Amino acid sequence: MNKISIKLAAYFTIAVFIMEGLLMLYLHDNIIDVRIQEEFQSILSRGNSHRDVLEDRYSTTTLHHIALMESKTETEVVITDKNHHVIISSKKLTKGMRELIDESPRSLPRGGRVIESNWKDMNYLATVTAFEKDGNEGYVFMFKSASPLRNLISKLNGHFLLAGIMSLIILAGIHFLLSKMLTRPLIRMKRATEELSKGNFEVKLPHLGKDELGELATSIKTLANDLETIQHDRSEFLATISHELRTPLTYVLGYTNVSLRDEIPESERKEYLTIIQEESKTIVTLIDNLFELAKIDENNFSIHQEEIQSLPYFHKIIKKITPAFKSREMDLILSVKDPFSFHADPIRLEQIIMNLLDNSLKYSKPGSTTTVIVRPHGTGGLGLTINDQGIGIPADELPKVFNRLHRVEKSRSREFGGSGLGLSIVKELVEAHGGNISIESEPEKGTSINIIM
Ligand SMILES: Nc1ncnc2c1ncn2[C@@H]1O[C@H](COP(=O)(O)OP(=O)(O)OP(=O)(O)O)[C@@H](O)[C@H]1O
Ligand SMILES: [Mg+2]
Structure with a gap:
């Protein structure tokens, strides 16, 4: 053995x-x-x-x-x-x-x-x-x-032989006890990990002190807790996703049934089909975002950093989204003090900015102004701040906005087709760049998002 x-x-x-x-x-x-x-x-x-x-x-x-x-x-x-x-x-x-x-x-x-x-x-x-x-x-x-x-000498030899045999027996005893002493905690830990793999997270391990075995036992307990948290999070996440998908699908199903009726006028049918189209779009976006997060989770996506010139890059993005702001009678201002260059993945960074500006657009009223401030950070880094004058986020909700599928006001953000994945994707992308994101907000005053990467 x-x-x-x-x-x-x-x-x-x-x-x-x-x-x-x-x-x-x-x-x-x-x-x-x-x-x-x-x-x-x-x-x-x-x-x-x-x-x-x-x-x-x-x-x-x-x-x-x-x-x-x-x-x-x-x-x-x-x-x-x-x-x-x-x-x-x-x-x-x-x-x-x-x-x-x-x-x-x-x-x-x-x-x-x-x-x-x-x-x-x-x-x-x-x-x-x-x-x-x-x-x-x-x-x-x-x-x-x-x-x-x-x-005399042969008698002495006899004594030595006896002592030798006795110490062999004692050694065998010590060997047995020692292997038991070492084995028992190891066997218990092995059983604990077997229980863990069966999904039983209630592992009970003895206190083994501060030696390596004790540390191993502590690690196994930590692992058990982590696994339990992960499993809990996963089932909660799945429950939320099913809920999120069921709502638009209920609309789709309902309006499809109505549209299929022969007696309804053509104009009404068109209206229903438009709703079905909208809801389907929501579903597609939700699934796209979930897929994006799944890729990030699997570490299946990589960041390709390039040297980017600040002015042309941000101008292009702002130009792309300005019509959306104009159509809601809102202003979008870009503030770059001096042109500089920095390192980032241009596609991912655009995704980050688009997500944040999409929030400012969705959660602000007409007539308000959104400002994008960019500045160099350290050597080759970027500091980015987006201030809006929107509806803001209550203080108790602030820590949760980066959680997946979390929305502050479910009904209100549903109006805009929000699913609560935008900020969690942004956070993952910023962290993949080795950066940091923070948020400050005051209800009815506005929100400020600060990114350093
Ligand atoms: N600029 C903002 N002003 C006010 N509330 C905001 C702002 N940004 C985010 N929030 C709140 O935080 C929630 C989470 O934002 P997030 O971007 O993650 O989801 P979403 O915008 O609802 O959906 P998605 O971005 O997936 O379309 C939003 O539902 C909204 O309630
Ligand atoms: Mg969003």
Whole structure:
């Protein structure tokens, strides 16, 4: 299985295992080493003390005394002359002992030396010390059976093995707990995301503190809330759209039924057909705008910025829309202090201005004046303000006018065929340029829209 918790716990366990293994190996070797050194040291110093006694008073009695003393202990002593001829021994010499004595070096340091240290294979550990006093020269050989040391070390090995097995079991336990500790919150989060994908946004996750897992849990909760909001917005949006479409379609259906009647006069039928035409136009515009927004939402549209010369560009747009203002007996003024150039997508910017001027046109009374003020902003940027003397927007409605399908006075703007999408499209377009839009308005005085991009 590829579970991350198991992997992590395994890395940890292996690391601890290697560390512990090395530590135990080091400890094991050191303990044994020290033990062996002690053993040698003890027989060597025993041999040395025999040497001291012999050098002090060399006599047959002393020799016998030493041999007798050693025969009661675990060690054996063999005293030879300088030619390695045995003078006395505490025990009958074995072949191995004899060989060791024969092979022993003649010249020795004062403290003596070890002549057999192979405790693993040989029967005896052995040391030799030389003595010399008043012409009495010779060697004191000390032997000690290696098997007690071997027993001790094998016992020690047994203990180490036991400790090793125990720590393996404990490690396995830690491994298990660790992987559980890591897995449990992960499994809960996995379940939570599965619930989310099923559309159940009521995710419950434990408080996991401030570590990465805790942060992940918080992110999942945020995601759940966001998804819930999005889903709520979407269903509300769909409900509004259906409502928006139903109204003109009801008119279309109603007037079509009336027009189909045979008995109505031709002039009346024309009037009804005109209404049907108007309503159909509204539907088409609404659908076009919705499509535009859908494209923006999908990030399926791009901004192609170009360098634009302010004067010709704005003159052309104003010229295009002036007839509409004139027909409503309204004035439209363009104010550009000094000609300048800026960067923007010319088609999208025209769409922005047309939408805003369309609002000023729709929501102002005849005789009023609308002013378009343009100025450079920063390097290559544009500042645009549109002031009208229209009906204005109440303060509590201001924050909502950029919402999709939001209209201040449903009945009034229906008169003008408004669907409440214009400003939301404008806002998206301005933001796609990396710009900002703000609105100020006072009822019965007018509205001012300010764009920086
Ligand atoms: N210049 C303005 N003066 C007064 N009210 C305005 C002005 N601009 C917008 N509004 C109000 O804000 C609402 C939203 O404007 P928006 O342009 O988004 O929608 P619309 O004009 O109703 O419809 P559409 O622009 O989609 O044809 C409008 O319905 C209107 O009530
Ligand atoms: Mg509008």
